[in-house]
Amino acid sequence: MLLNFIEILYFLGGFALIIGAFAKSAQIGLHVWLVDAMEGPTPVSALIHAATMVTAGVFLLLRIDVFFSSINYIDLYLFIGLTGGITSLLSGIAAIMQTDIKKLVAYSTVSQIGYMFIAIGAFFPEGALYHLTTHAFFKALLFLCSGVIIYYLGDEQDLRKMGGLFYFFQGTVYAIFIANLALMGFPFLSGFYSKDLILEGILSNNSFSYSILYFLAIFSAFLTIIYSLKLYLFVFFLEYKGSPVKLKMVSESVVYIFVLVSLSLLSLFSGFLFKEVFSIKSFYKYETEFLIHNIYKLIPIFLFFFGIILIKLRLFFIVKDDNWLFSNLILKNQKKFNKKLGEYTLFKIFWFDLYINKLTYSILIFSNKTLYKILEKGILETYGPRNFVQVFYFFSILSFFSLNEKIKYTNSIYIYFLVVFFIFYLKQYLLAFFLAVQFYSIVRIYNFSFFFNHQ
């Protein structure tokens, strides 16, 4: 036994819990369900895929933070932080390329939850909780506004068929504007307080290996700016690219005002109102706001303006048939790039769907071909029904008195005498004979061609 067996056990327990949290909160390997769950209605998504269910993994890790700090075998905090950072990156890139409103917002939730995991990995779980609460408000607002737009346009979800609806939906414009600014971290809105606090908390770690988390967080913030403004741009500005029938049907209704207004108020003021509730420990514990250079506080604002400049220049959104990154480059070199690789690798983050489907398919094929056909229908039935029953037919007394099938069953007489002789004189070799008969029966019955690949 190893001397640190208990430590390994603790590590394994923590590791298993972390993977459970990854599955529930849709991190990189197990994020597919969230994207495909957008088939459901938007209120459902607003509740569970923005605020409550996907944050259960984060909450688990918050409650178990004490346990993780006592693990000495391997440092799990880096693992959490890196996976969170990678998910936020890749999902942000995927969100840039999406054509569907709801999938865009789904990928944005994935990236924001990655942000929370970065916070946990940087020894700052209170910041994760803070971001969790503020994120719930503006993300739910985003989901509901997108649902409202889908409803107004008669179940039109494709971004490529919308545009120029600014003067039709004033109420939703207000709501989405506020939600986007909160998401991007506009100063003194709710997202600003939580996001910048997390950035400061990351910087409070004095080790080199944790500094990478800062870059990942910054880059993910940059990407949030881009895809949130993309949504805003494609829905409300540019020219309308859909069917004119739906434009005629468009009419904004008064029913949704209460919901949108309440959530927008919360996303505006919740950061300021609840900042002492969640972050009081951090202000006195870390004191990073006084020890950081000024530039670290101005980087988010700089990114904000940089993103707006990029969008004005339309570098990322060259709108031809499809909307993908660097579409001009790929159009020129289309023979070099395989169409799959160029267009859709990052559209769904490196084909996780496909590999999972292949895995399930392989399990099914294995279960049918080998387990069922060879094991159950083959081996177990030879030792069971097939030979056993045929033995009874073979030894049946009717064979003596059958006129038609004389040739098949006349051998049974000789076998009776053989068995008697064998039992009395050759008792010691019974077992060997029995096993030999079994092997012979299998070899005789089986077609071993399955093991050789044929087409």
Next chain:
Amino acid sequence: MKLEKEKLYAFVSQQKKKKENNNKNLEHQLNMIVIFIRIFMVLFLYILVKTDEIPCLYTVKFILYSSLMNSWIYNPLFTLLIFMSEKLYFVEAIYTLAVYLKQQGGIVIIFLFLNSILFLGVEIYHNYSSQIKRKSEIKLWFLLIEVLIIFCILTTNILFFYIAFELTLLTFFYLVYILGSQSRRIHAINLLIFYTMFGSIFLLMAIVLIFYEYGTFYVSLIDQNKHVNVQLDKLIFFLLLAGFGVKIPIFPLHLWLLEAHVEAHTTTSVILAGIILKLGGIGMLKFMLSFAYAAKGSIFLSIAIAIVAMGTLLCGLAAIAQLDMKRIVAYCSVIHMNLSVLSFLLFNEDSVMASVLSMFGHGLTAGGLFFCIGMVYERYGTRNKQAFGGLVTFMPNFSLFFFLLLLTNASFPLSINFVAEMYTFLGIQQASSVLNIFLLLFISITVILSFWLIVRVIFGNRFIKNTLLGKVQDLVFYEIAILGILISFNLLFGFYVTPELVATVKTGITFVK
């Protein structure tokens, strides 16, 4: 000529109508005969066993008073007669029965409860359904099965258990072979008979050895001091395991169950999966715990545990590719029963508790699922899961019950199966932490199986699957009653596991050390 022909036709048609009327009267009469035979059977048993054999006496009373409930549905006047005749001994009988049951423990109570629930559902189904042929014969044979099962549950004598155990075979022979309708039932009945006979040989040998060594058949009353010969006890233990292992289908010997379920009617498969498999488990729990001390450190036990564990995995994976829904549920029953056997073979209090609870939960779920599949088969004529999709559009009430039953099959929280799985986790952790990983695999496989059916059969797009389903009648009142009863008891005990339940079960478990 024409007039004569017309007269002939008229005469023949009149004769046909008379025959139809006669048949209806015959069925009505046969139903009454079944009720009379019930009473005569009771009296016959009472007269047969005038010894101190308590369970016979109280099977009699138990059946009477359970049959009162079941017969009230279709013959209330007759039940009043029975009740008024037994008026004087009603209270005394119940009191003595309660005392006897308390001595034995909660295992008996749980399985009698299960028995009564399932047979209530079965009798309701038999009474009101129109798709059964030869109704009176089926009712007779189910009555016999009920008596035998109660007898098995209440005995402490291993010989009587064996007798009743084997008589159930006879009933199943009739139900599967003679009342079956498909050509593959010959293969099924061959498997059933030969496998169970093969196992009962070992049981008989064990019984003989017990009597040879200890002089009694009452296994639980043997003193601890008389367990001197450890080698013999080990042999007895493994013979019993082999004997019961055919009935609880342990992995290599499970082929008969799959075939029998496919060939049988709904009610036969309900009883088979609901109680008959548990008879083996009951035998295990009653008669093997006193010999368990001898088998604790042996290699054969670890081999058995390994075979059972691998068997559940292989059965689970083989069930994913099946097309017949009855076979899928049969595989699920094999998995659940093998889990209970695995937890039993570890000899902890928690694990034995888990085996009992898993059997109880599985009885309710399997019974309900077979009823559901029977309802679908009545309406559509197929059991192929590829032929279904979007069943919720035609049968929404049914889809609710089917959904809940499949969730309980997947050991979802708020069901007994979940409680049992948590207890297995505890029990296995006390023995070895590596087996727990296998347990997680098994849970995931059962979840996959049940959710496959939920997603593809109940909720799904039938236009993509090109199904030709049509509008059918949703559930009728008696079907709702059956399924509602089964589900409600499962959820009731799953919501709140009472300490009384736990205590009653633990009193029935007595280890010899």
